[in-house]
Amino acid sequence: MYCNYCGKVIQDDANNCAYCGKRIGSVIGRKRLIRPRADRKIAGVCAGFAEYFDLDVTLVRLVWLITAVMTGIGLLSYPIAWVIMPEEPATVEAPAAHQATNL
Numbered sequence: 001m002y003c004n005y006c007g008k009v010i011q012d013d014a015n016n017c018a019y020c021g022k023r024i025g026s027v028i029g030r031k032r033l034i035r036p037r038a039d040r041k042i043a044g045v046c047a048g049f050a051e052y053f054d055l056d057v058t059l060v061r062l063v064w065l066i067t068a069v070m071t072g073i074g075l076l077s078y079p080i081a082w083v084i085m086p087e088e089p090a091t092v093e094a095p096a097a098h099q100a101t102n103l
């Protein structure tokens with residue numbers, strides 16, 4: 001891959017450019033375990049896991065539900081995951097009124 005700042009060829013898994021030292025990892029956006037706002041049934045925990053592990057969300061829900069019924073672990077871990085997993089950031093739209101007061 002190429003550095004977005006200096007355009008030099010750098011390692012694909014590099015976090016920083018070896019030439020200009022700019023941080024690359026955050027620019028590309030690593031896969032994170034977050035709760036997507038779309039495609040959620042309760043809190044988006046299953047959808048988040050499905051997206052992270054590249055699985056079918058229905059399969060994740062099914063496994064989670066079976067685990068919950070059979071062992072009770074799912075029942076306990078869902079609210080924990082709900083609290084721990086960050087929510088997908090909302091698309092920020094600056095209110096027109098706020099912009100006007102700044103000008």
Ligand SMILES: [Zn+2]
Binds near residue numbers: 004005008018
């Ligand atoms: Zn660079």
